[in-house]
Amino acid sequence: MIDRGWGCGWRNAQMLVSAMLMRSTEWRESLFGGCGYVPDIGSLQAWLEAAWHAGFDVEGCAQFGGSVQQSLRWIGTTEVISLLRVFRIRAQFIDFVGTHSAHNIFRPQHLGSLHHSIACDLCKRRPIEGIRHTSLAVPDYDLCDHCIRDPRAQHAGPFESHGTAPIHLGVKCSMCEVENILGVRYRSKKKNPQVDMCSRCVDFSQTTWGGRYVRVMVPEGDQDLENENRHRRLIEWIWNYFSSGFPEQGRGVVHTARLPLYFQHEGHSRTVVGIERYKKANGGIYHNLLILDPGIPDSTLEEALTLGQKWQQLVKRGPHTLRKPEYQLTYIEDGLVPENEMDVMKRLGPADTISS
Numbered sequence: 400m401i402d403r404g405w406g407c408g409w410r411n412a413q414m415l416v417s418a419m420l421m422r423s424t425e426w427r428e429s430l431f432g433g434c435g436y437v438p439d440i441g442s443l444q445a446w447l448e449a450a451w452h453a454g455f456d457v458e459g460c461a462q463f464g465g466s467v468q469q470s471l472r473w474i475g476t477t478e479v480i481s482l483l484r485v486f487r488i489r490a491q492f493i494d495f496v497g498t499h500s501a502h503n504i505f506r507p508q509h510l511g512s513l514h515h516s517i518a519c520d521l522c523k524r525r526p527i528e529g530i531r532h533t534s535l536a537v538p539d540y541d542l543c544d545h546c547i548r549d550p551r552a553q554h555a556g557p558f559e560s561h562g563t564a565p566i567h568l569g570v571k572c573s574m575c576e577v578e579n580i581l582g583v584r585y586r587s588k589k590k591n592p593q594v595d596m597c598s599r600c601v602d603f604s605q606t607t608w609g610g611r612y613v614r615v616m617v618p619e620g621d622q623d624l625e626n627e628n629r630h631r632r633l634i635e636w637i638w639n640y641f642s643s644g645f646p647e648q649g650r651g652v653v654h655t656a657r658l659p660l661y662f663q664h665e666g667h668s669r670t671v672v673g674i675e676r677y678k679k680a681n682g683g684i685y686h687n688l689l690i691l692d693p694g695i696p697d698s699t700l701e702e703a704l705t706l707g708q709k710w711q712q713l714v715k716r717g718p719h720t721l722r723k724p725e726y727q728l729t730y731i732e733d734g735l736v737p738e739n740e741m742d743v744m745k746r747l748g749p750a751d752t753i754s755s
């Protein structure tokens with residue numbers, strides 16, 4: 400059956416089931432009538448209907464009109480949960496909600512100050528980032544570190560400065576050659592050659608080199624950190640899931656006995672099989688999720704793994720790829736659900752909702 404475009408939910412369920420069959424005799428004997436192998440999509444569809452008819456996920460069943468066989472409809476978390484729970488598997492899911500603002504989060508020192516709810520009276524940017532200049536002559540008049548150099552600001556002087564400037568580690572001013580530009584960084588729109596300017600050099604360069612510049616306030620090295628933070632709790636949860644029981648120290652690859660996680664967001668699902676943690680020169684801790692994506696053809700991944708080349712590009716996904724506001728993770732608890740608890744398991748809801 401060709402399942403490109405709609406089969407991801409089924410394929411991820413198959414990956415999870417295949418790991419479960421190898422893990423526990425109890426599960427193997429219970430899953431799919433004890434057949435001992437991973438059913439094809441058509442059979443899984445029949446099993447899902449059986450789960451619905453047994454009373455699992457009444458709402459979900461109604462959405463599909465109780466029928467999914469011979470159809471190309473894609474399924475999500477609740478269908479996968481029903482498909483497993485009907486065999487007394489303790490499948491649970493958690494909703495993860497990302498943070499909407501990158502600004503209410505931990506920021507290391509070199510990101511510079513953030514002046515909450517203060518807007519620049521010239522460029523109107525809010526909040527002002529880095530150094531803020533408050534007029535001593537005009538009440539309630541603030542400027543950012545870029546606009547303080549604007550001739551239109553002169554009438555409001557003198558100014559008092561507050562806060563700390565961001566430091567652009569590893570970025571050198573192309574004109575005065577100062578290392579680690581402090582304050583506003585001006586990056587040429589033209590990439591080739593890439594020109595960076597500090598705020599003292601930019602006016603001069605604009606007249607001599609005629610370049611156009613964009614101002615960069617957040618040091619770019621830390622865009623990664625902002626991304627990490629948007630779904631911080633999701634990443635933390637996955638890290639704890641795979642790393643619990645292992646010593647914190649230690650380098651290299653650790654094989655754990657943890658089952659993969661069914662990973663859903665709106666419109667697509669994937670399977671998380673692990674997580675990578677590394678430290679950058681700036682001291683920050685960063686992660687990559689190790690993900691099997693049914694959207695990548697098997698043959699592509701197989702070839703990359705056989706050659707030992709480029710497989711990391713297919714499997715590693717950094718936090719910058721977590722662009723959706725919400726994700727769901729499905730995990731399996733040990734053992735089987737006792738008969739007398741099965742009615743409770745028929746109602747599907749998240750085991751937890753975690754906001755970053």
Ligand SMILES: [Zn+2]
Nearest residue numbers: 519522543546
């Ligand atoms: Zn401004």
Ligand SMILES: [Zn+2]
Nearest residue numbers: 572575597600
């Ligand atoms: Zn300079």
